[in-house]
Amino acid sequence: MAECHPVGFRWVMKAKERGATIIHIDPRFTRTSAVADVHVPIRAGSDIAFLGGVIRYIIENERYFKEYVVNYTNAAAIVNERFEDSELHDGIFGGWDAEKGEYDAKQWMYEGVDGDPHKHPREPIRAKESDPTLQNPRCVFQILKHHFARYTPEMVEETCGVPARLLLKVAEELCRNSGRERTSAFCYAVGWTQHTTGVQYIRTACIIQALLGNMGRPGGGILALRGHASIQGSTDIPTLYNLLPGYLPMPRAKVDHDFKTYNDLNVSPTGWWGEFRKYSVSLLKAWYGDAATAENDYCFRYLPAMTSDHSHMNTVADMADGKVKGYFVMGENPVVGTVNGALHREGLRALEWLVVRDFQLIETAEFWRDAPEIHRGEIRPQDIGTEVFFFPAATHTEKDGTFTNTQRLLQWHHKAVEPPGDCRSELDFIFKLGQRLKKLYADSPDPKDRPILDMTWDYSVHGPTNDPDAEAVLREINGYTVADGKVVDGFTSLKDDGSTACGCWIYSGCFKDGVNQTMRRKPHWEQNWVASEWAWAWPHNRRTLYNRASADPEGKPWSERKAYVWWDEAEQKWTGHDDPDFITKPPSYRPPADARGKDAISGIDPFLLQSDGKAWLFAPNGLKDGPLPVHYEPQESLVENSLHGQQCNPLRMEWRRKDNPYHQPYHDPRFPYSLTTYRLTEHHTAGGMSRWLSWLSELQPEAFCEVSPELAQETGLQNGGWATIRSARGEIESRVLVTNRMRPLRVRGREIHQIGMPYHWSNKGIVTGDCPNELFPFVADPNVSIMETKAISVSIEPGRRSRERRFITSGPLVEQLPEHAEERDLPGTHRKHTTGHTHETESAKEGNT
């Protein structure tokens, strides 16, 4: 965190000054480790085993927060008797459908609940039977206990290379610092998400935090540290293929035949998602204005619909196969920032046109004349048909707008200077592109062109470059009543009859009272410590989500020290330091059996966006790869899975194609070391913002890898010298940094070595170098299609790489061994999702960095 989020780390240091214990778990000793109280070096890709060890410690020693667990989590819920734990089947849950290559998730459902997402009206996913004593062998708590029973300190040591002593220390420290009087927080970034089991990593942390009572309370939580200034914003108002603004699912071509079906399948019988139709109608009214009427389903048919999985890697593979014509790349440098850069460039070469908007002529824009295969003469620029358009982009100081940070805080930034030359903001580009499209179709009588012609596209412009007014856009996002154009107060004011318009329901309220709330800058010393008048947080300016959990079931604070939101008996309302994130009903409220929507939430159900209002220790639906996290090895590991025969996540997405070969699942003699990638403080992601700046480039001027003195000794690497690192996908070279910050670990009785490498460099800019992403294969988590970049197997040797060879154009660089795919999977689980697998689950979000 100190390494990649130094500004946010300010508050960690402040907490440390006030006595907080900082624990850092990372394969490397980083800038964060340097100031932490405890550093736990771990084998990359083994975190579920480690966190599972913590869960076991909490349960075995009865250190969980009992009252919180019984009332606010689904610990007491009784699960379907057909549920069969992965522990019974060598790492596979019961219900594996060998035909479809996926699980029948109904087996994980609560007892007596059908849970069919295609049925309407949908049955609420809430336990019909429960056992508050937590003794019933089919209750979630007992299932959890048995599931993690084998995650002993010894097993953790064996699997993660972490001494049992350190696991116990971390677990005890977490327990000691949780409960009524204290709370602990987890911070994570893509070191957790970029795995074939990425989503389940986070789930494991959720289980710990729910058991310890650290959610919805001040000082608690699980904080996703986002990789860019507004990545949170780019999921809220998404750049993701499967979402509309405010996490409304993108319509599915084969399922959502009309607006009614779409709403019926997405409206939740309970909780805030019970108001789904208000959000979808208001969104369509914002986009299509007067053209959107009840009679025409508010122009629902104008929306594109998904035919299959169009996530990033699938799209690139399709591109390479000639199925994609054009590609917009804005503020991203995919040939450097994502895996298998050579396959990416192969895809770009097969396009008809490519538009790149960036500050600099980045590698993605220059792939046609400055790339390894061009320099070697294997590809000639004149043979590439792709027409490339480059648009220079304005920086954040050259445009107005908001950043949404990791705590859902929208903060306005003002344009300080006009952008130079032809540089323009994204807003300007998109707006004017839309205007041109409208003009081109202006006279078209063809009904298929109506979506463009009916689109509301009327923002006022200002300034020397006729920049559209960013505040007008924010106003539309906030929402307004259609009749008079007056802004609405928040999402609770939205209607499903077409009388309100709202660009993103969760952001509704950010322009409350006609005031740009995101511009507020009242310092913390002029208000209470929650500082609700600094900028604006979604939803409803709430700073801590699910903060009902900060009070006990009777509505009283768990302790004076941790008081945050509570029930005021005299006033008969919820009150506190923050805006209460709850229904207006008292703690004693219990919904009648036929209650729907938010009325179905009881006075002790803090987690409003869950259909049962409970924190899920066990996920009865929503995940493809199981209701509980299981330790699986990465696609390319150094070791066998120490827990079960199922080596890898059985649902991982694979791309089995010639330009994406995989190594042996473990013990590949060609690739005896593990490689993990990461960022440095000095550079920004794929380098577009830093490799052209001398002040940043001089601080880290060359690509390098970090190795332990032991590995250097074993392989003959010299500090400051060169290394060649190789995988079946390619080879790269870098300088070598021999350092004690990398340590060999003992795993399954042998010493294993991890190589660390920042991924910022490539062949453009004032500092250049090879990018380790060239080495990684396309392989992904099944829930969110995120790539695996934190652990693969590689070889390393001293000296510079060959200038002539590269897999993608020259064929394999290494002897190809017959692949033992079956060793990744138990018999019966071989079938894998590959390119073009179909869309799923209503809440699936693509992982973002």
Place this chain on the structure above:
Amino acid sequence: MSATLTAGEVVELEKRTAREDTQNRASRKGFFTDTTLCIGCKACEVACKQWNQLPDDGLLFSGLSYDNTLELGASTWRHVAFIERPVALSTQDAGAFSWLFNSDVCKHCARAGCLESCPTGAIIRTEFDSVFVQPDICNGCGYCVMSCPFGVIDRREDDGRAWKCTLCYDRLKADMQPACAKACPTDSIKFGDLEELRETARTRVEQLHEKGMQEAYLYGDDPNRQPGTEGLNAFFLLVEKPEAYNLPPDPIAPAKHAGESWKSLAFGAAGLIALAIGSAFASTRR
């Protein structure tokens, strides 16, 4: 009194002016750099370069931890040192290892070697008690470079003049704190009135000792403990001996010993004369 001052009067006048200057100074400003709060992010280096519009120092990979700028110089006025050592911090459970960071800077010594050696008067002491090189007066002689006991000041190759940290004199004039302190996310670099900073620093050391970090100590805060510089206006909290951070254990402004040098020279000369007389005497006796 005649219109022309005698040499003795000039010395007296200079002394009096200096005394009055010291008394008239608005306040003595400085830095307290607390290395136990530093996370090595180098924001100070970048903020300094940006504010002062300094060029890069070359794009060279050093192979020395994460330090690629290596030292303070004409174009690097803040420099973060990265020390990897096989010794654990007493408050840390991370194996027999620790990684120390220190953002080094001009110390603005109470007795500044550079200022004392400058023959043109380009280097002055400002109203903030900082040591400032006036670029329009500096003639690039380089005497200051060898007179700095910390190796801070250096000449830039392109224009030949000497450059170093100005304590952001232009920002102080506008009531702003120096760029590095402003940019430091963890408040490792604190800027303020020297006496207050010293107070803060001493309290901080006590707190760290209470937390078990016995190795924490201050470097350069106390004129009595660093007589060679008579104290530093930019002082540090360190947890390892100064040499580990590339700081001299006992820095001395060269002119401090000028008197002694003259004395030694006199003794030496006297000895030589005695020897000469002696040998002459001896030869006449032969």
